[in-house]
Amino acid sequence: MPTLQEELSRLQPVDCDAGLVFGGKASGTVVRGYADATALTPRIDPHFRFPEASRDVIVWFIAPEDPLYLFGPTGCGKSSCIRQLAARLKYPVFEVTGHGRLEFADLVGHLSLKDGSMTYEYGPLALAMRYGGLFLFNEMDVIAPDVASGLHGVLDGCPLCIPENGGELIVPHPLFRFAATANTNGGGDTTGLYQGTQRQNLAFADRFLLCEMSYPDASVEEELLRERFPTLPPQLCRSMVDYANEIRRQFMGDRADGGLVHAVEVIFSTRSLLRWADLTIRYQPLARHGIQPITYALDRALAFRAGRETRAMLHELAQRMFPQAGESSPSTAGEVPLSGDAAIRFLADGLDGVDAGHCPKLHLRKTGHGPQGVTSKDWCGEARPDGMYLRFGRTGSGGQGRFVAADACCRQDPVCELRRRAARKLRDGYVLIHSENMR
Numbered sequence: 001m002p003t004l005q006e007e008l009s010r011l012q013p014v015d016c017d018a019g020l021v022f023g024g025k026a027s028g029t030v031v032r033g034y035a036d037a038t039a040l041t042p043r044i045d046p047h048f049r050f051p052e053a054s055r056d057v058i059v060w061f062i063a064p065e066d067p068l069y070l071f072g073p074t075g076c077g078k079s080s081c082i083r084q085l086a087a088r089l090k091y092p093v094f095e096v097t098g099h100g101r102l103e104f105a106d107l108v109g110h111l112s113l114k115d116g117s118m119t120y121e122y123g124p125l126a127l128a129m130r131y132g133g134l135f136l137f138n139e140m141d142v143i144a145p146d147v148a149s150g151l152h153g154v155l156d157g158c159p160l161c162i163p164e165n166g167g168e169l170i171v172p173h174p175l176f177r178f179a180a181t182a183n184t185n186g187g188g189d190t191t192g193l194y195q196g197t198q199r200q201n202l203a204f205a206d207r208f209l210l211c212e213m214s215y216p217d218a219s220v221e222e223e224l225l226r227e228r229f230p231t232l233p234p235q236l237c238r239s240m241v242d243y244a245n246e247i248r249r250q251f252m253g254d255r256a257d258g259g260l261v262h263a264v265e266v267i268f269s270t271r272s273l274l275r276w277a278d279l280t281i282r283y284q285p286l287a288r289h290g291i292q293p294i295t296y297a298l299d300r301a302l303a304f305r306a307g308r309e310t311r312a313m314l315h316e317l318a319q320r321m322f323p324q325a326g327e328s329s330p331s332t333a334g335e336v337p338l339s340g341d342a343a344i345r346f347l348a349d350g351l352d353g354v355d356a357g358h359c360p361k362l363h364l365r366k367t368g369h370g371p372q373g374v375t376s377k378d379w380c381g382e383a384r385p386d387g388m389y390l391r392f393g394r395t396g397s398g399g400q401g402r403f404v405a406a407d408a409c410c411r412q413d414p415v416c417e418l419r420r421r422a423a424r425k426l427r428d429g430y431v432l433i434h435s436e437n438m439r
């Protein structure tokens, strides 16, 4: 196994076509990248939607005259955007996250004891400057002013001198890139949300190319939810995005009035939105106990961070925008389909000890993209004392029926047969969209 430094020293820079790399269509514009990925090259996220601000970042990658400073609200995708563009150019990415006690040595390196002798270990900045690659400094607006001023030379393109390593001078590699992300534009926080951010020294701030980023458009966030969580009904995805934007508007509204007190003191980031959707699916089994997964997940994704009044207001808005949130039955129109292991566990719990006399019923569906567009198949099963009744076929077609007599069922138990067959379908990509008469 080669060490990281061996791997980095073998990297081959290449000229790429910017249009091909970023958009799939040749443009004739050259951008420098690498021939191969390393352990530090970010993986491509196929669900990532490049926001408008990525245009500026791409232009910077093509001609990185100055270091880049990308700012915008928390969780809007700043770091991901830079990482995803770097991934397409196969740049190794050396990341650091700023904090109040960060020291220059955390970036450059330090002496350490190895096999009984002192050796110098390079930090992420020194590695990026020496071998080439992207140095990504996250949350850079919280670092102390003396660390910031120690970076002036590097930001100007000067060599890095390391006195602790015998005065080593690292001349920046031609593919060394410096990018920073932050919540403020460097002028300090005007919102009261980003504690610890510092007003940057003008001489420091002046060395960067500035780009601004905000939360993705509603249509983009909706697509993101649909792609990442295909079992969430599209209507629900839309309502969740509308909800997040409503909260953002409430927050911005007060700001626009010039007040420093916000109607809502939390902000609904894209990160929180994705977490909310993920938790809504994971908490789905709670619906059986009369707990609404949407609001339960909302608390854990965001509302617990808010004060009591804001939390009440978040719930009130949720009741209005998700009418089913007030109902306790899991079999409402707003029921969220369950898939995979979560659905199999849900069935195992819900059918455990249920007698065929209760006639438990399941409705599963599989949606696919065929030459005729989106198509779906249904599978409905019901266990009764005399056996298991099945109906399956194209959605809306009536389908065909089958009956498995009780003595032909697994353990002569129609409920066991229903559970076994449904689990097989769930493993085959079906999702559970409705259930009745379970525990």
Ligand SMILES: Nc1ncnc2c1ncn2[C@@H]1O[C@H](COP(=O)(O)OP(=O)(O)O)[C@@H](O)[C@H]1O
Residues within 6 Å of the ligand: 047, 048, 049, 050, 051, 072, 073, 074, 075, 076, 077, 078, 079, 080, 081, 181, 216, 224, 270, 271, 274
């Ligand atoms: N345009 C987008 N496409 C896909 N995922 C996104 C997008 N924007 C944000 N995300 C997701 O939101 C989360 C937060 O993004 P991150 O880059 O950490 O935000 P920031 O650096 O602005 O705080 C990540 O999980 C990221 O994958």
Ligand SMILES: [Mg+2]
Residues within 6 Å of the ligand: 078, 079, 080, 138, 139, 181
């Ligand atoms: Mg970040």
